[in-house]
Amino acid sequence: MPTPLSRRRFLQGAASLGAAGALRGTLVPALDAPRHPTPGTATPQRIRAAGAAVEPTLVLVTLYGGNDGLNTVVPYQDPAYEAQRGAIAVKADTVLDIGNGLGLHPALTGMKSLWDAGKLAIIRGVGYPDPNYSHFASMDIWQAGSTANDVTTGWIGRWLDATGADPMRAISLGANVPSAFAGARQQASAIAPSSSPYSQLPPGDPAFRSVYKMLERPSHRPSQLELLVARSGTNMLQVSRVVADALRHVPAPAVLGTSAAGYLGQQLAVVAQLIEAGLPTRAFHVSLQGFDTHAGELVTQAQLLQQVDTSVAGFLEAIARSPRGQRAVVVLYTEFGRRVQANASGGTDHGAANDAFVLGHSVRGGLYGDEPSLTRLDVDGNLVVSTDFRSIYATCLEQILGVDAKPFLGRSWPPLGFL
Numbered sequence: 197m198p199t200p201l202s203r204r205r206f207l208q209g210a211a212s213l214g215a216a217g218a219l220r221g222t223l224v225p226a227l228d229a230p231r232h233p234t235p236g237t238a239t240p241q242r243i244r245a246a247g248a249a250v251e252p253t254l255v256l257v258t259l260y261g262g263n264d265g266l267n268t269v270v271p272y273q274d275p276a277y278e279a280q281r282g283a284i285a286v287k288a289d290t291v292l293d294i295g296n297g298l299g300l301h302p303a304l305t306g307m308k309s310l311w312d313a314g315k316l317a318i319i320r321g322v323g324y325p326d327p328n329y330s331h332f333a334s335m336d337i338w339q340a341g342s343t344a345n346d347v348t349t350g351w352i353g354r355w356l357d358a359t360g361a362d363p364m365r366a367i368s369l370g371a372n373v374p375s376a377f378a379g380a381r382q383q384a385s386a387i388a389p390s391s392s393p394y395s396q397l398p399p400g401d402p403a404f405r406s407v408y409k410m411l412e413r414p415s416h417r418p419s420q421l422e423l424l425v426a427r428s429g430t431n432m433l434q435v436s437r438v439v440a441d442a443l444r445h446v447p448a449p450a451v452l453g454t455s456a457a458g459y460l461g462q463q464l465a466v467v468a469q470l471i472e473a474g475l476p477t478r479a480f481h482v483s484l485q486g487f488d489t490h491a492g493e494l495v496t497q498a499q500l501l502q503q504v505d506t507s508v509a510g511f512l513e514a515i516a517r518s519p520r521g522q523r524a525v526v527v528l529y530t531e532f533g534r535r536v537q538a539n540a541s542g543g544t545d546h547g548a549a550n551d552a553f554v555l556g557h558s559v560r561g562g563l564y565g566d567e568p569s570l571t572r573l574d575v576d577g578n579l580v581v582s583t584d585f586r587s588i589y590a591t592c593l594e595q596i597l598g599v600d601a602k603p604f605l606g607r608s609w610p611p612l613g614f615l
Contacts, residue, residue, distance in 0.1 A: 252523040252558070252596040254479045255467055256352075257460075257508070258374065259530040261487030262331065264497060264544050265551040266534065266579075268304070269318055273297035276570035284493050284538045294318075296563065303501040306509025307555070314561035315512070317554040317614035321568045321582030327532060329546040331488070334531040339376035341589050341605055351589055352479050353379030354604045355597060363435050367470070368481040369463040377481055384481065385435045389463045391448035393440035398433070442473035449514035452507060460484045460507040468514045471521055478597060487530060491541035504528070508555060516557060525556040525596055525615065527588065535577055536570055549579035552588055554614045564612050587612050 271277045272288040274297060291299025292308040300308050310316040324343055328334045337343050341351030349357070356366055357379035366377050366384035377384035388395040443466070451457070452465035463482035470477060484504065489496050508526055515521025533550030549568050565583035574580050586609040590601035595615035602608045 250519045250523055251478065251598070252525060253471060253477065253520065254352075254592055254596045255464075255511075255524055255526045256376070256479065256481045257504075257526060257528045258335075258376075258481065258483040259487050259500075259504070259528060260331075260335070260483060260485045261489070261530070262334075262532045262534060262546055263487040263500075263530040263550070264489060264493060264534040265549075266536065266544075267493070267497060268301050268501065269294075269320075269551050270299045270301065271297055271567070271570065272299050274570055280537045280570060282538050284542055284544070286494075296567075298563075301498070301501050303498050304505045306505045307553075310509060310512065310555055311561060315555060315557060315559050316561045317559050317612075318563050319552045319554070319583055319588060319612065319614070320563060320565040321549045321579065322529075322552045322565065322585050322588070323532065323549045323581035323583075324585055325581070327548040327578070327581070329532065329548075331531060331546075336375065338529065338531055338585060339374055341376075341586060344606075349379050350374070350376035351593075351604055352377045352481075353383060355379075355479075355593065355599065356382035356384070358603070359599070362476070364438065364475055364477055366479040366481075367435075367439075367467075367475075367477050369466060370483065374481055374483070377479070384479070387435065387439050387466070389459070389466060389482075391443055391453075391462070391465050391469060393443040396436050396440040396443065398436060438475070439470065442470055442475060446470075446472045449510065451510035451513060454506065456502060456506040457510055458484075458503040458507070460503050461510065464507050464511040465514075468511055468521075471515055471524055472518055474520065489534070489543045490539065490545060491543040493538075493543040512555060512557065522557045525554060525559060525592070527592060528553040528555070529585070529588070533579060536573060536579060537577060547578045548574065548576070549581045552585070554588070558615065560614050562614075564614055583612075584609060591615055 266277070266281070267284070267286050270286045270291045272286065272291050278285040286301060290302040292302060292304060293299045294308070294311050300311070307316055324337060328337065339350050340347045352366060353376065359365070361382060363385045368374060368377050368384045368386045369389045370386060373384050373386050446469040448465045449468050452461040452468065454461065460482060467480045467482065484500065486496070486500055508528070511526070515524055529552045530550060533547040534544035535547045539545055568579035568582055572580065586605050589605060590609040591611040591614065593599050593601040593604055594611060
C-alpha cells in the first residue's frame with residue numbers, strides 16, 4: 197500500500213529532482229503573505245474591475261555599469277568639455293539642443309521629443325557624499341537608499357514591509373529580484389521578461405501543477421518553515437495566473453517588439469501590458485547591462501542609449517491613452533558617473549556625480565539640481581555632487597507611492613519638483 201503523499205515528502209522529492217527550483221525559477225514572490233486573498237490582493241476578477249481608483253505607478257529602470265552622464269546630457273557649449281574629453285567628445289553639431297548650453301546625445305531623439313513636450317525631467321549632479329567607485333558597493337548604496345553599511349534592505353523593500361503582503365504590489369522583470377525591491381519580510385515578485393502568457397506559468401503537465409497547487413495550500417498545523425514555503429508557492433501560482441491572464445487580454449505594444457528596443461523593450465512591453473490590464477502593482481523594476489565603458493565608449497554608449505531611447509519613448513507612447521498610463525512615472529538611474537577626463541582607451545573610468553532622468557505624462561519637465569562645474573572638480577578629478585539621490589527617492593515615495601519618505605530613508609530629504 198503506497199504511503200500517503202505529504203507536503204514534506206513532496207518537497208523532499210522535488211528538491212532532489214530540482215523540480216521545486218524549476219517551479220520557482222520564473223517567479224519569486226514575497227514569502228510572508230496571507231493564506232487567503234485580502235481586500236487588496238490581485239485576482240483576475242479584480243484586475244478587470246480595477247479602473248475605478250487610478251494610482252500612480254513607479255517604473256524604476258536600472259542602467260548597470262555607470263552610464264556616462266557627460267556624454268548623455270552634453271555641456272557642448274562649455275570649452276572645458278571638449279578639452280577634457282578629446283576624441284570621445286560628442287560633436288557639437290550632432291547634439292540635440294535643450295537650452296542652457298546643453299544637448300542630449302544624438303541617439304536620444306525620443307527623449308528629446310519628450311523634453312520638448314515637457315515630459316522629461318533631468319536631475320543634475322546626482323550622487324552621495326564620499327562616493328564609492330566599486331560597481332557593487334555603489335549599486336548597493338543606491339538600491340538600499342542609504343550609505344550606512346548595516347542597511348540590508350532596499351528602499352522599495354522597506355515600503356513593501358510596511359504596506360501589506362499582496363504579492364502583486366511590486367514586480368521585477370527577470371530571474372532575480374533586485375535588492376532595492378527586497379525587504380526584511382516582503383519582496384517583489386519576479387516574472388519572465390516575455391509577453392507570452394505561457395512564459396509566466398510554472399512548467400510541468402496539468403496533473404503535476406494540480407498536485408503542486410494542492411500541496412502548496414497551508415495546512416492547519418504546519419511548521420513555520422513549511423508555512424513560509426507553502427505561502428511562497430501559493431503566491432507564485434497566484435502571480436503566474438494573474439500575469440498570464442493579463443497578457444492574454446492586452447496585446448504587446450508593437451513599438452517595443454523591434455530590434456532597436458532590444459531586451460529593455462521586451463521588459464517594458466510586459467510592464468505596459470500589465471499597467472493597461474489594471475494590475476494593482478505600484479512599482480515595477482526593469483534593467484539594462486553594459487554601461488561600463490572603459491574603452492570604445494562612443495560606439496558602445498550610442499548603441500545602449502538608442503535602446504534606452506526607443507524603449508522608454510515607446511513605452512510612454514504605448515500607455516499614453518489610458519488613465520493608468522497617464523500616471524506612470526519612469527525613473528532612470530545608474531550607480532555612478534564617469535571621470536571628466538577621457539582615458540587612453542577611448543573610454544572613461546568610474547566617477548561620481550551624474551544625471552538621473554524622470555519621464556512620464558504627469559512629469560514636470562525641465563532641469564533640476566545644480567549643474568556641476570567641469571573645472572572645479574573633487575580631489576579625484578570627478579564632478580562634485582550637488583543633488584543627493586535620496587531626494588529623488590523621497591519625491592517618488594511621497595508623490596508616487598503616497599507615503600511619508602522619512603521612515604524609509606532614515607531622515608528627511610528635500611523633495612524635488614518634478615512631480
